Amino acid sequence: MLLSLPIMNRQTLVQQIHQKKSVLCVGLDTDLQKIPQHLLQEKDPAFAFNKAIIDATKEVTVAYKINTAFYEAQGIEGWLTMQKTLAYIPQNIFTIADAKRGDIGNTSEQYARTFFETYPYDSVTVAPYMGEDSVKPFLGFKDKWAIVLGLTSNAGSKDFQLQSFGDEFLYEKVLKTVATWGSPDNIMFVIGATREDQLKHVRSLLPQHFFLIPGVGAQGGDVPTVCKNTLNEDGGILINVSRAVIYSSSGNDFAAKAHDAAIAYQQEMAAFF
Amino acid sequence: MLLSLPIMNRQTLVQQIHQKKSVLCVGLDTDLQKIPQHLLQEKDPAFAFNKAIIDATKEVTVAYKINTAFYEAQGIEGWLTMQKTLAYIPQNIFTIADAKRGDIGNTSEQYARTFFETYPYDSVTVAPYMGEDSVKPFLGFKDKWAIVLGLTSNAGSKDFQLQSFGDEFLYEKVLKTVATWGSPDNIMFVIGATREDQLKHVRSLLPQHFFLIPGVGAQGGDVPTVCKNTLNEDGGILINVSRAVIYSSSGNDFAAKAHDAAIAYQQEMAAFF
Numbered sequence: 001m002l003l004s005l006p007i008m009n010r011q012t013l014v015q016q017i018h019q020k021k022s023v024l025c026v027g028l029d030t031d032l033q034k035i036p037q038h039l040l041q042e043k044d045p046a047f048a049f050n051k052a053i054i055d056a057t058k059e060v061t062v063a064y065k066i067n068t069a070f071y072e073a074q075g076i077e078g079w080l081t082m083q084k085t086l087a088y089i090p091q092n093i094f095t096i097a098d099a100k101r102g103d104i105g106n107t108s109e110q111y112a113r114t115f116f117e118t119y120p121y122d123s124v125t126v127a128p129y130m131g132e133d134s135v136k137p138f139l140g141f142k143d144k145w146a147i148v149l150g151l152t153s154n155a156g157s158k159d160f161q162l163q164s165f166g167d168e169f170l171y172e173k174v175l176k177t178v179a180t181w182g183s184p185d186n187i188m189f190v191i192g193a194t195r196e197d198q199l200k201h202v203r204s205l206l207p208q209h210f211f212l213i214p215g216v217g218a219q220g221g222d223v224p225t226v227c228k229n230t231l232n233e234d235g236g237i238l239i240n241v242s243r244a245v246i247y248s249s250s251g252n253d254f255a256a257k258a259h260d261a262a263i264a265y266q267q268e269m270a271a272f273f
Numbered sequence: 274m275l276l277s278l279p280i281m282n283r284q285t286l287v288q289q290i291h292q293k294k295s296v297l298c299v300g301l302d303t304d305l306q307k308i309p310q311h312l313l314q315e316k317d318p319a320f321a322f323n324k325a326i327i328d329a330t331k332e333v334t335v336a337y338k339i340n341t342a343f344y345e346a347q348g349i350e351g352w353l354t355m356q357k358t359l360a361y362i363p364q365n366i367f368t369i370a371d372a373k374r375g376d377i378g379n380t381s382e383q384y385a386r387t388f389f390e391t392y393p394y395d396s397v398t399v400a401p402y403m404g405e406d407s408v409k410p411f412l413g414f415k416d417k418w419a420i421v422l423g424l425t426s427n428a429g430s431k432d433f434q435l436q437s438f439g440d441e442f443l444y445e446k447v448l449k450t451v452a453t454w455g456s457p458d459n460i461m462f463v464i465g466a467t468r469e470d471q472l473k474h475v476r477s478l479l480p481q482h483f484f485l486i487p488g489v490g491a492q493g494g495d496v497p498t499v500c501k502n503t504l505n506e507d508g509g510i511l512i513n514v515s516r517a518v519i520y521s522s523s524g525n526d527f528a529a530k531a532h533d534a535a536i537a538y539q540q541e542m543a544a545f546f
Contacts, residue, residue: 072384164439
């Protein structure tokens with residue numbers, strides 16, 4: 001008899017969203033300079049921190065986003081921490097390698113293998129600048145997603161993404177073009193919009209796709225504006241909060257405070273279900 | 274008394290170029306599926322391959338480019354191989370982490386630490402889509418370079434880079450804008466042009482910057498066209514060849530054949546010195 005293991009696919013994700021009345025994604029940007037100092041005596045301080053944060057937030061969280069840069073900077077040790085963290089995330093919660101990869105075809109294939117096989121994430125963030133053959137290798141894996149940069153939430157989004165490109169902005173051209181390379185079942189987009197008109201506009205361009213939405217919390221966006229303008233019947237969004245959840249306290253109560261912060265975000269979201 | 278260790282800076286690079294009459298960069302896209310099968314009995318087959326390739330080519334090579342994707346896909350073992358390979362490259366030869374990173378400021382800082390400190394490369398390739406704060410963190414390290422994607426050599430370059438952006442192509446806008454964020458001493462550009470008019474045009478836009486030029490060999494570009502249109506008094510270019518050097522033979526003679534291929538490229542280059 002086959003064991004009925006939970007499989008992470010679009011249906012599981014949508015189910016979690018409706019069950020938890022939440023689109024909260026917690027970003028594990030785990031920085032040894034910022035975690036509570038008492039954890040530094042642990043054998044693997046970053047993993048001890050992540051484990052406590054996951055335990056404290058998983059009840060209201062539908063996705064965890066691991067910012068690979070923070071792990072890569074620690075060398076081999078960091079990759080080991082990342083591996084343990086990924087394995088510790090409950091199987092019915094969606095996982096994102098926030099790695100912003102993208103290269104010519106044969107190289108993107110290697111990155112897809114890295115983040116879908118070597119490290120079995122459900123999704124990986126992908127940079128679009130190199131075009132179709134740099135994105136396509138991420139789209140051939142069952143129940144796996146490329147989350148392609150559309151409009152990011154940082155100041156630098158104005159340099160290229162928000163420049164006029166013919167009669168539209170570059171990011172609109174990117175969204176429309178990339179969407180034709182796959183489907184809402186294997187492509188999501190990073191939409192770091194905090195402005196109501198942008199959120200509304202992007203949802204009208206792409207009614208079915210999931211959006212990964214950073215910019216809430218430390219970067220100034222708010223949950224009701226995002227939910228009002230982008231939620232669809234599947235949920236259709238993942239609102240990422242990193243620092244405003246995981247660094248809620250630098251003391252012994254860091255996990256309890258992260259729990260409280262996550263619950264507060266979830267309650268704001270629940271009002272829209 | 275201080276030991277006079279060779280320091281890798283612009284002067285060392287230019288010196289190497291003039292001494293060797295070469296702008297050859299060998300790309301170590303080391304793929305376990307493609308290396309000679311007899312190496313698979315070695316403890317670390319990829320390192321055994323890289324070591325032999327470096328020994329066979331270093332006499333005429335001024336830079337080695339490590340394509341990180343091929344190492345990342347192997348997990349921890351791959352990072353160990355990469356570390357050993359980087360350490361094995363002679364100190365007066367320029368090293369490139371071809372990693373195509375780029376993210377919001379605090380995350381790009383982590384990537385800069387990864388490739389300039391944890392792994393002490395001289396340079397790292399950087400994707401420009403997220404704008405100024407995604408590139409700037411790579412520019413604050415003495416004698417280190419960000420090599421920013423301008424025009425890439427793959428088919429997908431037509432999707433965005435070669436689309437009209439007002440009265441210019443997106444890649445031209447990127448080159449002009451990014452150049453203002455630093456100087457020729459900390460920014461180079463990836464220019465995968467194989468067409469004479471593009472090469473000439475890009476050199477006229479940026480007379481002083483170094484260009485990393487892929488697309489020669491397996492991808493169809495040729496050395497004389499590139500040299501004629503882009504060489505400047507410092508050399509000013511690094512022509513990358515990966516597959517056409519490192520996979521010259523799949524037999525026991527792979528290193529000897531790689532040596533011959535590297536020499537042949539260098540001789541084409543020497544004609545322009």
